[in-house]
Amino acid sequence: MKFNRIIARLDIKGPNLVKGIHLEGLRVLGKPEDFAKYYYENGADELFYQDVVASLYERNSLHEIISSTAKKNFIPLTVGGGIRSIQDIREVLRAGADKVCINTAAIKSPQLIKEASLKFGSSTIVVAIEAIKQLDGKYFAFVDNGREETGREVFAWAKEVEELGAGEIVITSVDREGTGTGYDIELTKKIAMAVNIPVIAHGGPGKSEHISEVISDGHADAVAVASVIHYDFIAQQLSDMQNRTEGNISFLNSGRKQFGKIEPVSLRQIKQHLIQNHINTRP
């Protein structure tokens, strides 16, 4: 049987969980460990940590957060952001990650994918592709959270990534990311049908229907969800969190329960919705 995975994606900056729109304009939401624990206990199939400023500053600093997460949460953990070498991969795995996700370094030196998948096994190496749709309808790959164009057309790049030995692809629609307007179905479907490795859809869900849609119409093998579940958790934890957060917390303190186009929904509710719509997922 096939059981589509629901992956809780946590974008991390310094010690904080953050969330932006189009990968920009980051707001502090809280401590990643608190969110991870909640998602682990509420049916997340995997956790995905992305250090959102790492490749910009050429560093990765999540090791402590990775270790404390891996000690307590017995589900798979993928870590991305600022991974540039075999040594970086080894360190992140040693800290407790099960898989690593590479974007910028993979495009700059595709041989890293080949070398890493031989060394650590294909299933350990996830490649992220950040896609932006051009005026002529073509999709191009970007790096550094959608800031820098690479000149690579995404479908050709996805096939190359598969041939180099990656075990999975995360396809991010930068256009949709954080907007709550739904995944880019066309983009996801084209990638999913172009390769024989699992494809994780990322960017855009604002409600459960967007998630069932990208699985049934977009042929995603797994989905990454962020804002929808973060805001659900926050809505429940708001008062408790105000006392514990550093950074830009004006958003939290505003106490608002409305989040633009995003309708907060829990992982359990997402899974119930999928099962009601005859999409297999671990209950």
Place this chain on the structure above:
Amino acid sequence: MNSKVVIIDYQLGNLFSVKQACEYLGYDAIISSNPEELLAADYAILPGVGAFNDSMKNLESFGLVKAIHQYINSGKPFMGVCLGLQLLLTESEEFGSTKGLNIIPGIVKKFPPDINHEFKVPQIQWNQIFEPSDGKWQNTALCVCKPGDYMYFVHSFYAQPDSEDYVLAKTTYGGTSYCSSVQRANVFATQFHPEKSGLHGVEIYKQWFDQNKK
């Protein structure tokens, strides 16, 4: 607890999460490539992610192939996880043919490609495990499981033992019904990752430790 648990390190794969599961249960596991340390263990675990042939080469170069056989012949509990299950078989189809440890007679095969792009390879997902015949899980580490329980799988190859006797659990992916756990005397192994399958998966380790207490 004074039991000595050794996680066999052959420079491949993720040993951290197996060690975490042991620690959670109160066992301070040692990660080691040393054959003598393995032979002195009360419990041995062979984890693994990666390529079959590289793994066999590394096990050989550390003198661990002989030590694993010796350890298993002593009757002490041995557990394989993921590639650690596949390595127990006679040979793998990967890169032509590579010889395995030959503790469970049989071969390791690759999942066929799916032209409909539905069942991708590697299989990376939670999937269900089933009991091949009623009562088979009694007195094994899987006694805490119910048929249909979900476990986390990551693999492109699967084991096909010659004898159904050693097949402890079955799982289906696409058109392939395959062996997802084996048991032969003191040797137990899972294709899935119990240490990544929530606390229910960790319970499998607990059963394995408890059932094999001296």
